[in-house]
Amino acid sequence: MNMFDMGIIPTMARTLRTLALGFRDLLLPRGCAGCDAPDEVLCPRCVARFDGAHIRSLPVKGKTCCYACARYEGASRRxxxxxxxxxxxxxxxAFACCLARLALKVIKVIDTNQTAIDDVQAMPQIAGMPDIRGMRDVLLVPAPSSPASMRRRGRWQMAPLAKRTARMLNDSGVRTRVCPILRLEGVRGRSVQTSGSLARSKRIQGHVRAVGAIDDESALVVIMDDIVTTGTTMGQCVTALRAAGARHVVGLALACTPVRR
Incomplete structure:
Protein backbone atom coordinates (compact mmCIF):
# COMPACT_ATOMS: atom_id res chain seq x y z
CA MET A 1 0.00 0.00 0.00
CA ASN A 2 1.51 3.32 -1.05
CA MET A 3 1.27 6.67 0.72
CA PHE A 4 -1.47 7.88 -1.62
CA ASP A 5 -3.69 4.86 -0.87
CA MET A 6 -3.14 5.46 2.86
CA GLY A 7 -4.38 9.02 2.46
CA ILE A 8 -1.11 10.56 3.66
CA ILE A 9 -0.32 12.57 0.54
CA PRO A 10 -3.84 14.05 0.14
CA THR A 11 -3.79 14.99 3.83
CA MET A 12 -0.38 16.65 3.46
CA ALA A 13 -1.61 18.52 0.37
CA ARG A 14 -4.65 19.85 2.23
CA THR A 15 -2.45 20.89 5.17
CA LEU A 16 -0.01 22.72 2.90
CA ARG A 17 -2.90 24.45 1.12
CA THR A 18 -4.36 25.57 4.46
CA LEU A 19 -0.96 26.92 5.54
CA ALA A 20 -0.48 28.70 2.22
CA LEU A 21 -3.90 30.33 2.47
CA GLY A 22 -3.12 31.36 6.06
CA PHE A 23 0.15 33.04 5.02
CA ARG A 24 -1.62 34.72 2.11
CA ASP A 25 -4.33 36.13 4.38
CA LEU A 26 -1.66 37.30 6.83
CA LEU A 27 0.37 39.09 4.18
CA LEU A 28 -2.52 40.18 1.94
CA PRO A 29 -5.70 40.48 4.04
CA ARG A 30 -8.81 40.16 1.94
CA GLY A 31 -12.01 42.19 2.03
CA CYS A 32 -15.65 41.33 1.57
CA ALA A 33 -16.41 40.51 -2.06
CA GLY A 34 -19.41 42.82 -1.99
CA CYS A 35 -18.38 45.87 0.05
CA ASP A 36 -14.67 45.32 0.83
CA ALA A 37 -15.24 45.13 4.61
CA PRO A 38 -11.96 43.84 6.12
CA ASP A 39 -11.29 40.17 6.90
CA GLU A 40 -14.55 38.89 5.42
CA VAL A 41 -15.29 36.68 2.42
CA LEU A 42 -18.86 37.95 2.50
CA CYS A 43 -19.75 40.17 5.45
CA PRO A 44 -23.04 39.71 7.38
CA ARG A 45 -24.55 42.78 5.76
CA CYS A 46 -23.85 41.44 2.26
CA VAL A 47 -25.00 37.95 3.24
CA ALA A 48 -28.33 39.54 4.23
CA ARG A 49 -28.64 40.87 0.68
CA PHE A 50 -28.71 37.25 -0.52
CA ASP A 51 -31.44 36.18 1.90
CA GLY A 52 -34.41 36.95 -0.35
CA ALA A 53 -36.70 34.87 -2.55
CA HIS A 54 -37.22 36.87 -5.74
CA ILE A 55 -39.49 35.12 -8.24
CA ARG A 56 -38.96 35.23 -11.99
CA SER A 57 -41.21 33.40 -14.45
CA LEU A 58 -39.37 31.47 -17.15
CA PRO A 59 -40.29 31.73 -20.85
CA VAL A 60 -41.28 28.08 -21.32
CA LYS A 61 -44.53 26.22 -21.82
CA GLY A 62 -46.16 25.43 -18.52
CA LYS A 63 -45.80 27.32 -15.27
CA THR A 64 -42.13 27.21 -14.29
CA CYS A 65 -40.34 29.76 -12.11
CA CYS A 66 -36.89 30.64 -10.93
CA TYR A 67 -36.21 31.83 -7.39
CA ALA A 68 -33.24 34.13 -6.81
CA CYS A 69 -31.44 34.95 -3.58
CA ALA A 70 -30.83 38.61 -4.46
CA ARG A 71 -31.27 41.32 -7.03
CA TYR A 72 -28.31 41.78 -9.34
CA GLU A 73 -27.34 45.28 -8.26
CA GLY A 74 -25.00 47.08 -5.89
CA ALA A 75 -23.00 44.93 -3.50
CA SER A 76 -24.70 41.73 -4.68
CA ARG A 77 -23.55 42.41 -8.23
CA ARG A 78 -19.99 43.20 -7.11
CA ALA A 94 -20.82 31.64 1.26
CA PHE A 95 -22.90 31.44 -1.92
CA ALA A 96 -23.70 27.76 -1.34
CA CYS A 97 -25.07 28.68 2.11
CA CYS A 98 -27.29 31.33 0.51
CA LEU A 99 -28.60 28.90 -2.10
CA ALA A 100 -29.19 26.17 0.47
CA ARG A 101 -31.21 28.57 2.64
CA LEU A 102 -33.32 29.57 -0.34
CA ALA A 103 -33.80 25.94 -1.32
CA LEU A 104 -35.13 25.15 2.14
CA LYS A 105 -37.70 27.89 1.68
CA VAL A 106 -39.01 26.69 -1.68
CA ILE A 107 -38.58 22.91 -1.55
CA LYS A 108 -41.17 20.81 0.24
CA VAL A 109 -39.90 17.25 0.75
CA ILE A 110 -42.15 14.40 1.83
CA ASP A 111 -40.17 11.20 2.26
CA THR A 112 -41.02 7.89 3.83
CA ASN A 113 -38.85 8.73 6.83
CA GLN A 114 -39.63 12.40 7.33
CA THR A 115 -42.31 15.07 7.16
CA ALA A 116 -42.15 18.43 5.41
CA ILE A 117 -39.26 20.67 6.34
CA ASP A 118 -40.12 23.03 9.20
CA ASP A 119 -38.79 26.07 7.35
CA VAL A 120 -41.21 25.45 4.50
CA GLN A 121 -44.12 24.94 6.90
CA ALA A 122 -43.50 28.46 8.22
CA MET A 123 -43.33 29.99 4.72
CA PRO A 124 -46.35 30.98 2.65
CA GLN A 125 -46.90 28.95 -0.50
CA ILE A 126 -44.81 30.50 -3.29
CA ALA A 127 -46.50 30.96 -6.67
CA GLY A 128 -45.27 28.63 -9.39
CA MET A 129 -43.92 26.00 -7.02
CA PRO A 130 -44.65 22.52 -8.42
CA ASP A 131 -46.70 19.96 -6.55
CA ILE A 132 -44.03 17.57 -5.31
CA ARG A 133 -45.97 15.46 -2.83
CA GLY A 134 -44.50 11.97 -2.79
CA MET A 135 -41.18 13.18 -4.18
CA ARG A 136 -38.21 11.14 -3.02
CA ASP A 137 -35.11 13.08 -4.08
CA VAL A 138 -33.86 16.50 -5.11
CA LEU A 139 -31.55 16.66 -8.12
CA LEU A 140 -29.36 19.74 -8.43
CA VAL A 141 -28.43 20.43 -12.04
CA PRO A 142 -25.75 23.11 -12.54
CA ALA A 143 -26.49 25.37 -15.50
CA PRO A 144 -24.00 24.69 -18.29
CA SER A 145 -21.09 26.90 -19.26
CA SER A 146 -19.62 26.97 -22.75
CA PRO A 147 -16.18 25.37 -23.27
CA ALA A 148 -14.77 28.84 -24.03
CA SER A 149 -16.13 30.20 -20.75
CA MET A 150 -14.65 27.30 -18.79
CA ARG A 151 -11.26 27.81 -20.42
CA ARG A 152 -11.37 31.53 -19.63
CA ARG A 153 -12.36 31.04 -15.99
CA GLY A 154 -10.49 27.78 -15.41
CA ARG A 155 -13.53 25.88 -14.18
CA TRP A 156 -17.27 25.25 -14.50
CA GLN A 157 -18.16 27.62 -11.66
CA MET A 158 -21.66 26.26 -10.97
CA ALA A 159 -20.45 22.67 -10.46
CA PRO A 160 -18.60 23.17 -7.13
CA LEU A 161 -21.43 25.42 -5.96
CA ALA A 162 -23.96 22.66 -6.66
CA LYS A 163 -21.84 20.12 -4.77
CA ARG A 164 -21.56 22.32 -1.69
CA THR A 165 -25.27 23.14 -1.77
CA ALA A 166 -26.15 19.46 -2.05
CA ARG A 167 -23.95 18.68 0.95
CA MET A 168 -25.72 21.33 3.03
CA LEU A 169 -29.18 20.15 1.99
CA ASN A 170 -28.30 16.58 2.86
CA ASP A 171 -27.09 17.76 6.27
CA SER A 172 -30.49 19.46 6.69
CA GLY A 173 -32.35 16.22 5.99
CA VAL A 174 -33.13 16.77 2.30
CA ARG A 175 -32.02 13.81 0.23
CA THR A 176 -30.08 15.58 -2.54
CA ARG A 177 -27.62 14.70 -5.27
CA VAL A 178 -25.91 16.58 -8.07
CA CYS A 179 -26.84 15.66 -11.64
CA PRO A 180 -24.50 17.58 -14.02
CA ILE A 181 -26.02 16.43 -17.31
CA LEU A 182 -26.50 19.71 -19.19
CA ARG A 183 -24.06 20.93 -21.83
CA LEU A 184 -23.84 24.18 -23.81
CA GLU A 185 -22.21 23.64 -27.17
CA GLY A 186 -21.62 25.61 -30.34
CA VAL A 187 -22.33 29.03 -28.82
CA ARG A 188 -20.27 32.02 -29.92
CA GLY A 189 -19.87 35.26 -28.04
CA ARG A 190 -20.60 36.04 -24.40
CA SER A 191 -24.15 36.39 -23.14
CA VAL A 192 -23.43 39.86 -21.77
CA GLN A 193 -22.54 40.94 -25.31
CA THR A 194 -26.00 39.95 -26.54
CA SER A 195 -28.78 42.45 -25.87
CA GLY A 196 -32.49 41.76 -25.90
CA SER A 197 -34.43 38.65 -24.92
CA LEU A 198 -34.97 37.57 -28.53
CA ALA A 199 -31.26 37.83 -29.34
CA ARG A 200 -30.33 35.91 -26.18
CA SER A 201 -32.86 33.20 -27.01
CA LYS A 202 -31.54 32.84 -30.57
CA ARG A 203 -27.95 32.74 -29.28
CA ILE A 204 -28.48 29.51 -27.33
CA GLN A 205 -31.48 28.04 -29.18
CA GLY A 206 -30.77 24.38 -29.76
CA HIS A 207 -27.35 24.51 -28.08
CA VAL A 208 -28.38 23.28 -24.62
CA ARG A 209 -28.65 19.51 -24.42
CA ALA A 210 -28.73 16.77 -21.81
CA VAL A 211 -26.04 14.10 -22.07
CA GLY A 212 -27.96 11.70 -19.85
CA ALA A 213 -31.46 10.97 -18.60
CA ILE A 214 -33.32 11.80 -15.40
CA ASP A 215 -33.65 8.39 -13.78
CA ASP A 216 -36.24 9.40 -11.17
CA GLU A 217 -39.46 10.94 -12.48
CA SER A 218 -40.66 11.71 -8.95
CA ALA A 219 -37.59 13.83 -8.15
CA LEU A 220 -37.62 17.61 -8.03
CA VAL A 221 -35.04 18.81 -10.55
CA VAL A 222 -33.49 22.14 -9.55
CA ILE A 223 -31.51 24.07 -12.16
CA MET A 224 -28.83 26.19 -10.49
CA ASP A 225 -27.46 29.30 -12.18
CA ASP A 226 -25.65 32.44 -11.11
CA ILE A 227 -27.60 35.26 -12.77
CA VAL A 228 -31.03 35.26 -14.38
CA THR A 229 -31.63 38.14 -16.78
CA THR A 230 -34.32 37.34 -19.34
CA GLY A 231 -34.64 33.72 -18.23
CA THR A 232 -33.97 32.41 -21.74
CA THR A 233 -30.93 30.32 -20.78
CA MET A 234 -32.73 28.70 -17.86
CA GLY A 235 -35.79 28.21 -20.05
CA GLN A 236 -33.66 26.29 -22.55
CA CYS A 237 -32.35 24.20 -19.66
CA VAL A 238 -35.91 23.41 -18.58
CA THR A 239 -36.77 22.26 -22.11
CA ALA A 240 -33.67 20.03 -22.29
CA LEU A 241 -34.35 18.47 -18.88
CA ARG A 242 -37.97 17.78 -19.71
CA ALA A 243 -36.82 16.02 -22.86
CA ALA A 244 -34.49 13.97 -20.64
CA GLY A 245 -37.38 12.80 -18.47
CA ALA A 246 -37.74 15.47 -15.76
CA ARG A 247 -41.32 16.06 -14.63
CA HIS A 248 -40.89 18.63 -11.85
CA VAL A 249 -38.40 21.40 -12.67
CA VAL A 250 -37.69 24.64 -10.83
CA GLY A 251 -34.88 27.20 -11.05
CA LEU A 252 -32.59 28.53 -8.36
CA ALA A 253 -30.19 31.45 -8.86
CA LEU A 254 -27.90 33.69 -6.88
CA ALA A 255 -29.44 36.81 -8.39
CA CYS A 256 -31.88 38.14 -10.93
CA THR A 257 -31.67 41.42 -12.76
CA PRO A 258 -34.23 44.03 -11.66
CA VAL A 259 -37.32 44.14 -13.84
CA ARG A 260 -37.46 47.43 -15.74
CA ARG A 261 -40.97 48.48 -16.58
Missing part, protein backbone atom coordinates in the same frame (compact mmCIF):
# COMPACT_ATOMS: atom_id res chain seq x y z
CA UNK A 79 -19.78 40.00 -5.07
CA UNK A 80 -21.00 37.82 -7.95
CA UNK A 81 -18.62 39.46 -10.42
CA UNK A 82 -15.69 38.97 -8.02
CA UNK A 83 -16.57 35.29 -7.77
CA UNK A 84 -17.49 34.69 -11.39
CA UNK A 85 -15.08 36.81 -13.41
CA UNK A 86 -12.21 37.51 -11.00
CA UNK A 87 -11.62 34.03 -9.55
CA UNK A 88 -12.72 34.63 -5.95
CA UNK A 89 -13.34 30.94 -5.25
CA UNK A 90 -13.57 31.57 -1.52
CA UNK A 91 -17.09 32.79 -2.21
CA UNK A 92 -18.14 29.23 -3.08
CA UNK A 93 -18.96 28.40 0.53
Missing amino acids: AILAWKDHGDEECDG
